[in-house]
Amino acid sequence: MYKLLLGxxxxxxxxxxxxxxxxxxxxxxxxxxxxxxxxQRDGEAVLDFTTSVDSMVRxxxxxxxxxxxxxxxxxxxxxxTVANTPEAWAALWLKELTEEDVERLNGLWDENPDMRTGLxxxxxxxxxxxxxxxxLDSEPSNEDEEYEIxxxxxxxxxxxxxxxxxxxxxxxxxxxxKDSDLAMAYLYGIYRFRKDLDPxxxxxxxEAWANYYPDGPGAxxxxxxxxxxxxxxxxxxxxxxxxxxxxxxxxxxxxxQGIARAEGTRHSDVILNSFLSHRNPVxxxxxxxxxxxxxxxxxxxxxxxMNKSGLNVQxxxxxxxxxxxxxxxxxxxxxxxxxxxxDDPYLQSLKYDIxxxxxxxxxxxxxxxxxxxxxxxxxxxxxxxxxASWWANMDDEFKTAEHTGTVRALVERNMKTxxxxxxxxxxxxxxxxxxxxxxxxxxFEEMLARFSLPFDVEVYQSVxxxxxxxxxxxxxxxxxxxxxxxxxxxxxxxxxxxxxILQGDYYPTEFRTPDxxxxxxxxxxxxxxxxTKKGDIKxxxxxxxxxxxxxxxxxxxxxxxxxxxxxxxxxxxFVIQGGDIETKNGYGGPDYVVPTEASTxxxxxxxxxxxxxxxxxxxxxxxIMHSWMPHLNGRYTIIGEVFEGMDVVDRIVQGDLVEYMYxxx
Numbered sequence: 001m002y003k004l005l006l007g008x009x010x011x012x013x014x015x016x017x018x019x020x021x022x023x024x025x026x027x028x029x030x031x032x033x034x035x036x037x038x039x040q041r042d043g044e045a046v047l048d049f050t051t052s053v054d055s056m057v058r059x060x061x062x063x064x065x066x067x068x069x070x071x072x073x074x075x076x077x078x079x080x081t082v083a084n085t086p087e088a089w090a091a092l093w094l095k096e097l098t099e100e101d102v103e104r105l106n107g108l109w110d111e112n113p114d115m116r117t118g119l120x121x122x123x124x125x126x127x128x129x130x131x132x133x134x135x136l137d138s139e140p141s142n143e144d145e146e147y148e149i150x151x152x153x154x155x156x157x158x159x160x161x162x163x164x165x166x167x168x169x170x171x172x173x174x175x176x177x178k179d180s181d182l183a184m185a186y187l188y189g190i191y192r193f194r195k196d197l198d199p200x201x202x203x204x205x206x207e208a209w210a211n212y213y214p215d216g217p218g219a220x221x222x223x224x225x226x227x228x229x230x231x232x233x234x235x236x237x238x239x240x241x242x243x244x245x246x247x248x249x250x251x252x253x254x255x256x257q258g259i260a261r262a263e264g265t266r267h268s269d270v271i272l273n274s275f276l277s278h279r280n281p282v283x284x285x286x287x288x289x290x291x292x293x294x295x296x297x298x299x300x301x302x303x304x305x306m307n308k309s310g311l312n313v314q315x316x317x318x319x320x321x322x323x324x325x326x327x328x329x330x331x332x333x334x335x336x337x338x339x340x341x342x343d344d345p346y347l348q349s350l351k352y353d354i355x356x357x358x359x360x361x362x363x364x365x366x367x368x369x370x371x372x373x374x375x376x377x378x379x380x381x382x383x384x385x386x387x388a389s390w391w392a393n394m395d396d397e398f399k400t401a402e403h404t405g406t407v408r409a410l411v412e413r414n415m416k417t418x419x420x421x422x423x424x425x426x427x428x429x430x431x432x433x434x435x436x437x438x439x440x441x442x443x444f445e446e447m448l449a450r451f452s453l454p455f456d457v458e459v460y461q462s463v464x465x466x467x468x469x470x471x472x473x474x475x476x477x478x479x480x481x482x483x484x485x486x487x488x489x490x491x492x493x494x495x496x497x498x499x500x501i502l503q504g505d506y507y508p509t510e511f512r513t514p515d516x517x518x519x520x521x522x523x524x525x526x527x528x529x530x531x532t533k534k535g536d537i538k539x540x541x542x543x544x545x546x547x548x549x550x551x552x553x554x555x556x557x558x559x560x561x562x563x564x565x566x567x568x569x570x571x572x573x574f575v576i577q578g579g580d581i582e583t584k585n586g587y588g589g590p591d592y593v594v595p596t597e598a599s600t601x602x603x604x605x606x607x608x609x610x611x612x613x614x615x616x617x618x619x620x621x622x623x624i625m626h627s628w629m630p631h632l633n634g635r636y637t638i639i640g641e642v643f644e645g646m647d648v649v650d651r652i653v654q655g656d657l658v659e660y661m662y663x664x665x
Contacts, residue, residue, distance in 0.1 A: 019523045027520040030057050031547060034064070038548075038595055039511050041616070043070035050083065056544060062087035063545065066094060066598040066634050067615050073101050081108065081115065086600045089118030093634040097126045106130050109138075117145045121600075124152030132156045136169050150185035151630060158189025164198045171201060175208050180216030184628060191222045192631070196229075206231055209238065217248040218628070224251070228258035233267050244274040249650045250605075250627050252283045253572045260290040264297065273301055276308045281316050281653055282572050284309065288319070292326040299328055317341070318653050321350040331358045345378030345585075346566065346655025352386045361398050364390065365406065372410055377419065381585055384414060385425040391435075392428050399434065408435045415447045420459045421587030423447070430466040441467075441474040448478070453487045454509065455591060458613060461493045468497045489614065509616050512592035514551035519543060522554065527664040528640070532656055535648040537624070538664065539608050541640035545601075548594040549610055549618055549637050554663075556581060556590060556620055562661035567652050569623075576652045577611060577623040589619030596637055603632040606646055610637040624649050 034057055037045035046068050049061035062085065070076050073095055080088045097105075105123060108115055116138070123131040135153050140146035150173070157170060167190075174186040189195070197205065209223050224235050236255065244252070256275060259268045272294075275287035288309065291297050298305065309315050310323035310333070317340050324330045324337055334355075341351035348371070356364060368390070371383035391407055411429050414422060429435055436443070444463060451459045460482060467475040483491055483501040488509075494501050522543055530537040543550055556562055561581045568586045569577035582588025595616045603609065603625055609632065611621035618637055626649070642649060 019520055023524055024520045026054065026056050027543070027547065028516045030054050031060070032516055034061055035514070035548065038064045038068070039513075040508055041068050041595075043068045047076075047079065050079065050088070058083075059085070059087050060544065062091050063597065063599050065091035067596045070095065073097055077101060077104065080118075081112070084115055084118060086118060086121070089121050090598070090600045090634055092122045093125045099128075102126055102128055102131070106134060109134055113141070116141075117148050120145065120148035120152040124148070124155035127152065127156050129160055132160055132166065136166060147182060147185060150182050151188065154185045154188030154190075155630070156189065158193045158195075162195075164201065167198055168201050168204070171197075171205050171208075174219070175205075175212055177219075178213070178215050180214040180219040181628075183214055183219035184222050185630075187219075187222045187226065188630065191225055194225070194229075197226065202227065202230065206234060217251045221248075221251045221254045224254055225258060228255075228262060232258065232262045233265055236267055236271055241270070241274065244271060245277040246279065247283075249280050249283055250573050252278060252280070253286050256283070256286045256290050257573075260293055264294045269294075269297055269300070272297070273304050276301075276304060280650055281319050282570070282650065284319050285322050285653070286572055288322040288326045298326050302327060311336075316653060317344065317347060318350070318655065321347055321354065325350060325354045329357075330354050334358055343376065343379070344655060345376060345382055346568070348379060348382040349386065352382075352390075356390070361394065361403075365403065369406070369410065372414065378584060380414075380418075381422050381425070381583070384418070384422050388425055388428045391432070404434055411435055412440075412443060415443050418447075419583060419588075420451065420456055421583045421585050423459055424462055424587060427462060427466065430463070431469065433470070436470075441471040444471065444475075445478060453482070453485050453490065454593070457487055457490050458587075460490050464490075464494060464499070465497055468499060489617075509593060509595075511548065511616075512552055512594055514548050515555070516547075516551075519547055519551045519554065522550070522663065525640075526550075528553075528557075529660075529662055529664050530645075530658045531660040531662070532648060532652070532658055534651050534656065535645055537642055537645035537648050539624075539640045539642045541608075545599050546597040546610070546637050546639045549597055549639055552590065552592065552594050553620070553622075553639075557661055557663065561590075561620070562658055564657055564659065566655050566657050568654065570652060570654045571626075573627050574629065575609075575623040575625055576649060577621060578658060579611070579621040581620045586621070589621060592619065594618050598634045598636070599638050600634075601638045602628070603630060603636075603638070604628045606642040606649075607638055608640045608642065610639060612636060626650070 034049045037049065043065070046061055046064050047070070050058050052058050052061065062083065076091065076095065080092060105119060109119055120135065123135065132153065135149050138149055140149050153170060170186050170190070174183045177183045205223065206227055214220065227235050235258070252275060256272070259272060272287050272291050275283055278284055278287070288305070291301060291305065305323050305326055309319050310327070312320070320340050321337065324333055330337065337351060337354050341347040355367065359367065368383050368387050371379055374380055387407070387410065411426065414426065418426065444467060448460065448463060453460065464479065479494060479499050479501060483494060484504065486505055486507045488506040491501065491503065491506065524543050525540045526543065528539050528541055541550055562579065565578060565581055566584055567576045567578040568580055568584060577586070580586050580588045581590060593616065596612060596618060601607065605625055605627055607625045609623050609625065610618045611623055612618045622639070624642060
């Protein structure tokens with residue numbers, strides 16, 4: 001299929017590409033002018049570049065329009081239809097279109113068949129019931145058009161109410177496709193939004209699935225989730241029992257999560273036990289969590305849980321602790337729990353979960369006190385996170401004057417020293433009137449004085465909510481002074497929180513300017529290597545699509561900033577995320593931001609994207625996709641794709657380190 005061919009072409013480019021004069025000129029002479037307009041988010045100025053004589057500049061300008069505000073949608077549609085390129089159509093994805101705009105796009109379907117591939121991409125985002133019926137009735141003329149129509153149908157079916165006939169037509173189109181990617185596209189909305197099928201359609205899908213043989217596991221994954229709610233054993237019996245320990249990771253996680261949501265059966269218990277022997281640690285962790293949620297199952301599988309995971313010294317520490325957390329009474333393994341967790345900060349939360357079952361409240365509070373004195377910032381972070389959750393859930397009888405005083409002292413001490421990540425986690429403690437009394441406002445002023453805009457905007461957004469609720473009158477002068485700094489993100493938050501602020505001029509975000517010469521030296525498709533203890537992850541990057549982001553990463557890589565930085569977030573069947581060079585827990589980044597650089601690329605398995613807290617807040621954090629997630633398309637920067645080491649990506653668990661990140665010259 002076209003996507004495979006594209007991948008082959010790109011891989012050839014990776015191996016053969018060298019900086020050439022034309023490419024160097026593009027980055028050093030043409031792109032800088034375009035990015036002056038991008039940095040200002042000036043829609044008219046960016047749009048002017050869409051008619052550049054240089055085709056690469058035109059393409060990048062259309063990409064920039066995806067995240068650049070432009071109010072005159074009629075004018076924009078006119079220009080998009082003239083250009084009629086994938087990037088031009090993508091410029092409409094996130095714009096607020098009127099019903100009149102949508103009907104105009106619907107009308108173009110029959111008037112301009114050559115626009116259908118692009119039209120399908122925008123109708124999937126903005127279309128209506130008329131659009132859906134039109135797409136269902138269409139006969140695609142080529143593979144690209146077929147895929148975009150299937151995805152548009154999938155997206156629309158997620159947010160529109162389907163008739164019984166429309167639902168069945170989508171299922172029929174799915175089952176007629178051996179191409180797993182196309183089948184997933186058709187089913188995407190039903191799958192993602194967990195829509196209940198008409199009972200008759202559900203029965204027909206179940207019966208037809210027995211003789212459906214797609215070319216990849218994705219289609220089975222989608223059908224499994226759709227049928228699992230009402231037909232769990234039928235779904236599980238669809239697969240050979242002996243193959244569960246070797247099953248595709250994404251399909252295995254899907255089945256485990258389906259079992260976790262449904263009422264257990266004897267067969268589902270057997271399957272969960274089988275998954276404890278799976279070759280992938282993420283699958284084993286998910287199986288343990290599902291077992292924990294089933295009443296009595298952990299006791300029935302106790303020997304298997306402990307032999308395969310808890311007491312298996314060859315097993316990963318995170319999996320061993322998950323096993324200890326799964327069993328009903330872990331008290332006799334108290335010493336092993338401390339030993340397994342050790343000083344690894346990413347194991348502390350799980351350690352706390354287990355020890356909370358074993359220790360008395362006084363012992364538990366003493367442990368948190370000791371951890372909050374640690375020299376290791378991450379240990380303190382997870383301790384304050386646990387303290388906030390634990391205190392909120394403690395019985396009032398335990399909240400004596402003595403215990404409240406102890407916790408108050410911990411909170412006040414950490415307000416004077418905590419970094420931004422700890423402050424985010426202290427929100428519930430700040431709101432507790434028993435801890436921080438009415439005279440505590442000066443502590444907040446003192447705390448906020450350690451931070452500055454725009455880099456710490458999220459700290460202010462978090463704390464001003466507390467101030468509005470508890471210290472509104474005392475904080476008025478502080479809020480006014482913050483509003484006068486003209487930070488658009490903070491001022492929007494202040495207005496949403498109900499603060500009465502004067503709305504003055506908002507100043508454009510100051511972005512890091514790429515080092516264009518140095519960036520050009522990388523070549524168009526440089527290869528980036530992430531060295532981990534589980535193996536190397538190799539990815540090609542596309543410098544022409546995300547130059548600001550890649551230039552920033554290049555500066556950090558040269559300084560070794562990414563070395564020793566963990567994957568702090570792992571969401572099975574979604575992403576692994578790393579690159580927090582500052583706090584290493586997901587709340588930090590570099591001392592700069594770069595603009596969002598969206599593209600038309602799909603957020604499919606293996607794609608490398610950039611984390612953000614909203615448009616134009618990107619820094620150093622990146623993520624790698626486990627699975628295809630088209631709702632992310634256009635909303636986040638894509639820098640490239642993994643071409644070697646996806647088996648490593650699948651085995652990554654929270655806390656695994658990127659020992660060394662480097663360019664493969």
